[in-house]
Amino acid sequence: MSSSPAFAPAAAIRELDVDGEVTLYHEPTRTALVLNQTASDVWRLLDGQRTVAEIVELLARAYDTDADTVRSGVHTALEQLAAHRVLDGHARP
Amino acid sequence: MSMARVLDVLGVQVEVPADGDGSPEAVYGAAALIAIERSTRLLLHAGAVALDGRAVLFPGASGTGKSTTVAACVRRGLGYLSDEMVALDLRTGAVEGWARPVMLTPWAIRTMGLPGSRPDEGDGKAAVPCDALGGAVVAGAVPVAHVVGLRRGGAETTLTPMPAGEVLAQLLAASFNHYRHGAAAWEAAAVVAGQARGWWLDVADVHAAAEAVAGLPYSPA
Numbered sequence A: 001m002s003s004s005p006a007f008a009p010a011a012a013i014r015e016l017d018v019d020g021e022v023t024l025y026h027e028p029t030r031t032a033l034v035l036n037q038t039a040s041d042v043w044r045l046l047d048g049q050r051t052v053a054e055i056v057e058l059l060a061r062a063y064d065t066d067a068d069t070v071r072s073g074v075h076t077a078l079e080q081l082a083a084h085r086v087l088d089g090h091a092r093p
Numbered sequence B: 001m002s003m004a005r006v007l008d009v010l011g012v013q014v015e016v017p018a019d020g021d022g023s024p025e026a027v028y029g030a031a032a033l034i035a036i037e038r039s040t041r042l043l044l045h046a047g048a049v050a051l052d053g054r055a056v057l058f059p060g061a062s063g064t065g066k067s068t069t070v071a072a073c074v075r076r077g078l079g080y081l082s083d084e085m086v087a088l089d090l091r092t093g094a095v096e097g098w099a100r101p102v103m104l105t106p107w108a109i110r111t112m113g114l115p116g117s118r119p120d121e122g123d124g125k126a127a128v129p130c131d132a133l134g135g136a137v138v139a140g141a142v143p144v145a146h147v148v149g150l151r152r153g154g155a156e157t158t159l160t161p162m163p164a165g166e167v168l169a170q171l172l173a174a175s176f177n178h179y180r181h182g183a184a185a186w187e188a189a190a191v192v193a194g195q196a197r198g199w200w201l202d203v204a205d206v207h208a209a210a211e212a213v214a215g216l217p218y219s220p221a
Helices: A039-044 A052-063 A067-083 B026-038 B066-075 B106-111 B164-173 B183-195 B206-214
Strands: A005-009 A013-018 A021-026 A031-034 A086-090 B004-010 B011-019 B041-049 B054-059 B079-081 B085-088 B096-097 B101-105 B125-129 B144-152 B158-162 B197-203
Touching: A005 A039, A005 A052, A005 A067, A013 B106, A013 B164, A021 A039, A021 B125, A021 B164, A031 B164, A039 A052, A039 A067, A039 B158, A067 A086, A086 B206, B004 B026, B011 B026, B026 B085, B026 B101, B026 B125, B041 B066, B041 B206, B054 B066, B054 B096, B054 B164, B066 B079, B066 B101, B066 B106, B066 B206, B079 B183, B101 B106, B101 B197, B106 B125, B106 B206, B144 B158, B144 B164, B158 B164, B164 B183, B164 B197, B197 B206
Parallel strands: B054 B144, B144 B197
Antiparallel strands: A005 A086, A013 A021, A021 A031, B004 B011, B041 B054, B041 B079, B041 B085, B085 B096, B101 B125, B158 B197
C-alpha cells in the first residue's frame, strides 16, 4: 500500500464504539467487522485528507514511540480495512 | 405405530419423533435446524446459565465444552437456560434459553456423578433432564451479565478478561441467523458486548470451571 494516498470511510458504513474499540457494519454486504485497538485508532484518523504518513506520525506521537515502530501496524490495518471494502481511497496531489 | 411429539424451540413449534425413535442428539439437532430456519428471532449458538438472575453465556461451536460446562454449573447450583442455543432480544439485549435436556457424553455423565453410564459405552450423547442435575430451568428472558469463551486443554482452570471487541466478535460468530436481521443484529450484539463483561475460561477441570463461573463478580447488566 502506497504511503501517499489519503483514505476515508466508505459510504454505507455504520460505526459503533464498543468500550474503546470500533466495530463497523458494511450495509451492502451485511458484514460486521470488529477492529483491534490499532485499527480502531487508524480508523478514527481517516478523514479523506490525512495521508498514511501523517497517520503514522500522529499515532507514533500518541503511543510515545517512533514512526518505524507503528508504520507496519498502520499498513496492516489499512490493508485489512481495504480488503473488507470499508475504505474509499485517493491519491493526494 | 410411531407417534410424533412437538418441541417448542424458542417459540418455534417443531414436530419430532416420539421418545425412543432416533438418538436424542439427532432429534434435538434436527429440531434446532428447523427452528433456525423458521425463527424470526436472533439465535445464538451458546450455552447459558443464570447467576444472580443474569445470564452467563458460553458462545461457541459444537465440541467446545458448552454442555459439560453448563451441566457442571447447574450441579453447582446455577440456573439452567440452555446447553445449545439462546434467543437474543434485539430491543432489550436480554436472552431466553432453549431449555432442552442437557446433551452429555458418557464421560460427562460420569464426571457429573450421575448414574446410568457405563465405561464401555460409546461416544453417543444422552439427554439428561435439568432436574437430574439437581437444577432448575430459568424461564423467560434475562439480561446478559457475562460472556465466557471456553478454551479446553489448559494446564489449570483460569479466568482472564476478554476485551469487549472480542466479546462482540464471539457473539457475531455464534449467531445462527444474523443475516436475517442485518444491522439490527450487529447493533444488539454490540450493546451486549458493551454492557456485559467478557472472559476467557481455560478449562482443565470442569468442576473448577463451574466454581470459577459461580464466582464471577456481580455485574448489573
